[in-house]
Amino acid sequence: MKQIEGGVTAAKGFQAAGVEAGIKYQNRRDMALIYSTRPCAAAGTFTSNVVKAAPVLWDKELVENSPFVQAVIINSGIANACTGKQGMDCCKTESRCAGELLGIPESAVLVASTGVIGMQIPTERITDGIRKLAAAKAEGPEAGLDAAKAIMTTDTVPKQIAVEVELDGKTVTIGGMCKGSGMIHPNMCTMLGFLTTDAAISKEMLRRALRTDVADSFNMISVDGDTSTNDTLLILANGLAGNREITAEGEDYDRFCEALHFVTVYLARKMAGDGEGATALFETKVIGAASREDARTLAKSVICSSLTKAAIFGHDANWGRILCALGYSGAQFDPENVDLYFQSTGGSIHIYGNGTACDYSEEEATRILSAPEVTVLVDMHMGEAQATAWGCDLSYDYVKINADYRS
Amino acid sequence: MKQIEGGVTAAKGFQAAGVEAGIKYQNRRDMALIYSTRPCAAAGTFTSNVVKAAPVLWDKELVENSPFVQAVIINSGIANACTGKQGMDCCKTESRCAGELLGIPESAVLVASTGVIGMQIPTERITDGIRKLAAAKAEGPEAGLDAAKAIMTTDTVPKQIAVEVELDGKTVTIGGMCKGSGMIHPNMCTMLGFLTTDAAISKEMLRRALRTDVADSFNMISVDGDTSTNDTLLILANGLAGNREITAEGEDYDRFCEALHFVTVYLARKMAGDGEGATALFETKVIGAASREDARTLAKSVICSSLTKAAIFGHDANWGRILCALGYSGAQFDPENVDLYFQSTGGSIHIYGNGTACDYSEEEATRILSAPEVTVLVDMHMGEAQATAWGCDLSYDYVKINADYRS
Numbered sequence: 001m002k003q004i005e006g007g008v009t010a011a012k013g014f015q016a017a018g019v020e021a022g023i024k025y026q027n028r029r030d031m032a033l034i035y036s037t038r039p040c041a042a043a044g045t046f047t048s049n050v051v052k053a054a055p056v057l058w059d060k061e062l063v064e065n066s067p068f069v070q071a072v073i074i075n076s077g078i079a080n081a082c083t084g085k086q087g088m089d090c091c092k093t094e095s096r097c098a099g100e101l102l103g104i105p106e107s108a109v110l111v112a113s114t115g116v117i118g119m120q121i122p123t124e125r126i127t128d129g130i131r132k133l134a135a136a137k138a139e140g141p142e143a144g145l146d147a148a149k150a151i152m153t154t155d156t157v158p159k160q161i162a163v164e165v166e167l168d169g170k171t172v173t174i175g176g177m178c179k180g181s182g183m184i185h186p187n188m189c190t191m192l193g194f195l196t197t198d199a200a201i202s203k204e205m206l207r208r209a210l211r212t213d214v215a216d217s218f219n220m221i222s223v224d225g226d227t228s229t230n231d232t233l234l235i236l237a238n239g240l241a242g243n244r245e246i247t248a249e250g251e252d253y254d255r256f257c258e259a260l261h262f263v264t265v266y267l268a269r270k271m272a273g274d275g276e277g278a279t280a281l282f283e284t285k286v287i288g289a290a291s292r293e294d295a296r297t298l299a300k301s302v303i304c305s306s307l308t309k310a311a312i313f314g315h316d317a318n319w320g321r322i323l324c325a326l327g328y329s330g331a332q333f334d335p336e337n338v339d340l341y342f343q344s345t346g347g348s349i350h351i352y353g354n355g356t357a358c359d360y361s362e363e364e365a366t367r368i369l370s371a372p373e374v375t376v377l378v379d380m381h382m383g384e385a386q387a388t389a390w391g392c393d394l395s396y397d398y399v400k401i402n403a404d405y406r407s
Numbered sequence: 408m409k410q411i412e413g414g415v416t417a418a419k420g421f422q423a424a425g426v427e428a429g430i431k432y433q434n435r436r437d438m439a440l441i442y443s444t445r446p447c448a449a450a451g452t453f454t455s456n457v458v459k460a461a462p463v464l465w466d467k468e469l470v471e472n473s474p475f476v477q478a479v480i481i482n483s484g485i486a487n488a489c490t491g492k493q494g495m496d497c498c499k500t501e502s503r504c505a506g507e508l509l510g511i512p513e514s515a516v517l518v519a520s521t522g523v524i525g526m527q528i529p530t531e532r533i534t535d536g537i538r539k540l541a542a543a544k545a546e547g548p549e550a551g552l553d554a555a556k557a558i559m560t561t562d563t564v565p566k567q568i569a570v571e572v573e574l575d576g577k578t579v580t581i582g583g584m585c586k587g588s589g590m591i592h593p594n595m596c597t598m599l600g601f602l603t604t605d606a607a608i609s610k611e612m613l614r615r616a617l618r619t620d621v622a623d624s625f626n627m628i629s630v631d632g633d634t635s636t637n638d639t640l641l642i643l644a645n646g647l648a649g650n651r652e653i654t655a656e657g658e659d660y661d662r663f664c665e666a667l668h669f670v671t672v673y674l675a676r677k678m679a680g681d682g683e684g685a686t687a688l689f690e691t692k693v694i695g696a697a698s699r700e701d702a703r704t705l706a707k708s709v710i711c712s713s714l715t716k717a718a719i720f721g722h723d724a725n726w727g728r729i730l731c732a733l734g735y736s737g738a739q740f741d742p743e744n745v746d747l748y749f750q751s752t753g754g755s756i757h758i759y760g761n762g763t764a765c766d767y768s769e770e771e772a773t774r775i776l777s778a779p780e781v782t783v784l785v786d787m788h789m790g791e792a793q794a795t796a797w798g799c800d801l802s803y804d805y806v807k808i809n810a811d812y813r814s
Contacts, residue, residue, distance in 0.1 A: 039502065051734030051742045082730055087771040117727025118764045199446050229731050306713065307809055314810030320524025323489055327458030335458045336488065355491040357525045394810070396803050401719030402714055403801070 001259050005159025006209060010175035011198040012240035013037045017136035018150030021129025023122070024077030024115060029150035031126070032193055033133035034405045035102060036337035040236040042110070043207035045214050045327040047231035055111045055407040056232060060089040062110055069236055070108040072194060073098050073130060076153050076179070078121045080113040090121050101134040110158035112192050112232050114179060128167035148177040151192060154338040154401060155180050159270040165259040167252045170243040172199040174256075176263045178233075180271035193218060193267060199256055200239035201246040209257050210235050216241040217264035220296065220389040221272040222304050235260075272303075272390035273373070276363035277397030282312050283375040287386040294331040294380075295387035301329030302352035302376060304393030312374055317342065319351045322376055339379040344371035408666050408756040414567025416551035417582035418605040418636055419647035420444045423550040424543035425557030428536025430529070431522060436557035438533070441601055442541035444507060446475035449517070450614035452621050454638035458661050460488035462518045463639060465498040465716050476643055477515040479601060480537060485528045487520040488636040504534045505715030508541040519599050521560060521586060531720040534680050547751070555584040558599060561808060562587050566677040572666040574659045576652040579606040581663075587638075587678035600625060600640040600674060606663055607646035608653040608743050616664050617642050623672035625701065627796040628679040629711050640665075679710075680780070681798035682791030688780040689719050694793040695786045701738040702787075702794035708736030709783060710798030720782055720800035724749065724760045724772035729783055733783050746786040751778035 009016045014036050019029040044063040046056045062069065073094050080087045091111050099106035137143065139279040148158035156369070162175035178193035201209070210233070218233055239245065246252050273281030284302040289295035302308060305325035311318035319340055327335065336355035341348060350358045368374070416423045418519035421443050428438040451470040453463045469476065480501050482794050483564035487494045507515035520528070544550065565731035585600035605685055608616070617640070625640055646652065653659050680688030691709040696702035697720060709715060712732035718725035734742065753775040757765045775781070 049734035050736075050738075050740060051730050079727075082727060082759070082763060084743070086763075097484060117731065118759075229488035229727075230736060258667065293606060306805075310806055310809035311808065313806065316810065320486075320489060320636075323458050324456060325455035329457075331457075333457060336491070352489070352525070356489060356493075394806060396806050398713075399717055399720065399801060399803050399806060 001163055001165040001262060004164050006141040006162040007144040007148050007175050007177045008034050008196045009139055009141065009192055010162030011173040011196045013198060013238045014196045015137045015139050016147040017133045017138065018146030020353040021075065021125050023075050023130065024124055025127070029146065030076045030127040032132055032147040032150035033137055034072040034147060034196060034236070035137050036070050036238045038236045038238040038240060039070055039108065039234045040234050041201060041203040041206050042069035042234065043203065043210045043361055044232065044234045045210060049229050051229045052149060052228040053079055053084065053113060054072070054083055054087035055113045056230060057088065059110045059112070059232060059234070061108060066107045068108055068161060069110055069131055070104045071098055072110040072234060074112045074151050074192065075112050075121065075126060075360065076151055077121045078113060078115040079117050080121050080229050081117045083120055086120055090123060090126065093123055094130065097130045099286055101130060103316055109125055109293055110162055110234060114192055114230055117229060132407045144175070149176065152177040153179060154276055159267055161266045163259050163262055164361055165255055166200065168243040169308060170241050172241040172243055172256070173197060174259050174263050176267055178267045178271055180274050190228055191218065191228060191231045195235040195263065197235065197237045198239065198241040199237050199246065200243050201237050201256065201304065202240060205246050205253060206235060206237050209260055213257065213260055213264050216387065217261065217268045220300060221268045221389065222300065222391050239407040258331045269390050272392055275392035276401045277390030279395055280308065280393045281373040282391045282393055283309050283388060284378065285372065285375060285386065285388045286378045286380065288380045288382055289385040290382040292385045292387060295385045297329050298326050298378065299387045299389035301325045302372055303326055306394055309394035311392065312369065313395045315366050315369040317351060317362060317369060323352065328379065330368050333380055333382060337381050341377040343375040344368045344373060346371045408570055408572040408669060411569050411571050411618035412592060413548040413569040414551040414555050414582050414584045415441050415601055415603045415612040416546055416548065417569030418580040418603045419643050420605060422544045423541045423554035424545065425553030426536060426539040426543055428482065428532055428539065430482050430532055430536070436553065437483045438536040438540055439554040440544055440553060441479040441603060441643070442544050443477050443643055445647060446477055446515065447645045448470045448608060448610040448613050449476035449643050450462065450610065450617045451639065454635055456636050457498065458489065458636045459522060460486055461490055461494035461498050462520045465636060466517045466519070466639060466641070470512060475512045475515055476517055477511045478505055478509055479517045479519060481519045481558050482536065483521050483522060483526065483558055483598065485526045486637050487523050487528050488524045490527055493527055497530060497533065498531055501533055501537065502536045502730060503591045508537060509638065510618065517641060521599055521637055524636060524697040527722055550580070556778040558584065558586040560586060561683055562681055566674055566679060567570060568670055568673045570660055570666050570669055574606065574662055575650040577648050579650055579663070580604060581670050583667050583674055584676055585674045587681050595777045596634065598625065598638045598678065602642040602670065604642065604644045605646065605648040606644050606653065607648060607650050608644050611643060611652050612655070612660060615646050616667055620664065620667055620671050623794065624668065624675045627706065627707060627794065628675045629798050640788045673696060676797050678713055679799055682799035683808045684802040685799030686802055687719055687800045689716065689798045689800055690780065690782040690795060691719040691785065692782060692793065693785045693787065695788045695790060696792040697789040699792045699794060700792050702792045704736050704738045705733050705785065706794045706796035708732045710796045716801035719776065720802045722773050722776040723759060724769060724776060730759065733785065740787055740789060744788050748784040749775045750782040750784055751762045751775045
């Protein structure tokens with residue numbers, strides 16, 4: 001497996017576009033299209049929030065029941081959440097309009113939105129946008145980057161990646177893009193992720209691969225603990241790589257999953273590190289846990305702790321907060337038997353063990369915590385299970401972005 | 408029932424003191440004593456964190472097994488958490504020293520600490536402090552206020568209250584004090600609460616009253632979602648009011664519980680409104696829920712949402728975040744059937760209903776949200792259950808207090 005240039009257009013047969021549609025703001029790209037020249041198997045995972053945005057309801061139904069998928073229309077600015085029947089009608093309009101322009105069934109068009117909750121999307125602007133997208137769609141890295149830029153909100157950088165992997169003697173490509181936390185008119189941390197691949201893989205195996213993967217990639221990140229109404233991760237597979245179709249577990253499936261995981265972890269880390277107001281990526285790796293579930297629970301509890309996040313922002317080796325967050329996570333353990341380490345490009349130190357603080361240098365700890373990517377390594381000494389979670393620090397800018405934007 | 412002057416010394420036979428012991432900082436009161444001239448029945452509730460501070464382990468054992476309790480020694484500055492055997496030895500030294508000076512068994516002395524995790528308490532300073540406390544202990548409101556001040560950390564005001572209630576023709580008094588979130592050298596939001604009463608009530612009924620009460624008072628507040636290693640709530644009852652001892656449920660017990668609840672909710676609200684960096688008390692009242700448990704879960708989810716808290720700080724009617732927080736709480740409901748209202752001394756508006764935004768004035772909403780106490784009323788339209796939770800807004804100062812204190 002190797003990383004290559006590009007994003008959602010890296011795999012064979014995938015085109016993309018990103019245009020200005022003025023959905024809520026002028027003079028910025030706010031609509032994107034992903035289009036496959038061939039029908040795709042599709043799978044998706046969606047927000048667990050009881051309050052689900054219209055595009056989430058729309059896509060869940062389509063991913064489940066549509067015989068194939070060929071396009072995704074994405075807009076930023078307005079989330080199309082809490083918008084009632086009018087919101088569902090908007091999804092229908094989008095799919096119908098895109099279907100007509102692209103010459104594919106409306107049931108082959110997925111939609112996704114991110115932005116302010118409660119506002120209605122102006123129908124005319126979105127259909128105008130779709131017309132622009134259909135005209136602009138193209139192959140190649142530039143078109144992929146345009147799309148990655150169009151789904152950005154308060155993201156400071158576009159987030160995309162592509163990898164190649166040999167399956168059955170054929171080169172299979174997986175590409176992806178995502179957006180993270182925050183909006184110009186912020187409303188919530190909405191995660192949208194879109195993956196494309198030319199692998200030949202059955203819908204069932206694609207779904208299994210995605211569901212298994214997210215538990216250790218996108219579901220292990222948090223910026224502020226608020227699970228959006230719009231979270232959506234989609235994968236489209238068009239089979240153009242020409243590999244023998246993956247229809248069961250085995251070597252090909254494993255290699256596909258490995259490449260997929262490389263892509264999803266890359267994007268998840270990018271999203272966490274570019275969280276609203278973030279100055280650092282904050283990684284917590286738990287090893288030696290009694291079970292995988294415990295390891296995940298413990299790691300997520302640490303990266304979600306406001307006090308720990310604020311300490312990371314201050315480059316402060318306040319390890320008590322980490323132990324505290326492990327303690328209230330819900331997992332059972334013996335605090336006397338835990339080891340804590342801080343690690344970064346600045347070095348590595350053992351900070352807590354045998355039930356008390358280690359004899360460490362505060363200066364060294366501060367140096368380690370001043371790196372742009374900081375890892376807390378936690379050894380529970382209870383078993384073999386491990387998990388990693390990714391978050392970011394809590395800064396003044398997080399408050400500014402989410403409170404002050406009207407003033 | 409009526410509210411009266413004072414705090415922990417309001418009930419008959421209770422004395423208190425607050426002194427400077429230099430535990431971690433100079434020139435500030437950092438040790439407090441509560442003392443009863445008569446043996447007390449005692450009950451306590453303690454942190455659910457797996458990582459429990461030494462005083463928590465000490466008190467749990469004593470409250471369970473000691474025949475009676477007569478004093479509580481409290482210090483701020485150092486939490487005596489993650490301190491291993493030396494930490495437990497410190498608790499023992501405190502109890503023995505206080506027992507000798509006060510002429511009571513060491514098993515009648517409870518201890519509580521709040522402050523930095525991981526540091527050891529200097530034994531000499533704490534025994535010197537106990538000597539000062541024993542010499543300074545006195546009846547009356549001034550001594551109670553001294554104690555309430557001595558347990559403050561980044562609290563901006565001392566928090567105390569007392570009420571009188573007639574039981575069995577006798578005047579029974581319940582007083583209390585607590586400290587909230589933050590420290591001068593902050594480490595975590597530690598809640599300590601101490602209640603005293605001259606009611607005659609059996610240990611079993613006292614325990615039942617306290618356990619029932621906290622579910623709707625102290626357990627319904629949150630400043631930052633971080634459950635401390637030191638959280639402790641204690642109640643001491645010395646029987647000096649002369650009422651017929653409460654040994655079973657009935658009218659006297661109900662009246663006692665009602666007065667207790669008035670005291671605990673008062674203190675809980677004070678604690679939430681004085682959370683680290685807070686500019687407003689943020690109350691969420693859920694009515695019409697399917698069950699009490701659901702109502703509590705929903706209300707707490709809203710007051711814990713970082714995005715909602717930041718919006719309250721910005722006086723921004725960002726109701727989508729509230730609906731989102733209800734949605735990810737874990738409780739099931741139909742978003743189309745929820746009503747949201749904002750309420751404060753500035754007025755009341757209906758902001759969401761029938762699945763979409765109501766036609767409200769942003770200006771009016773901002774005025775309502777600019778009050779020092781803001782309430783979100785949520786009607787689930789599913790049943791009769793209700794619950795209220797209290798938090799605070801998320802401000803720049805929260806980040807400052809928890810990140811910047813070393814610079």
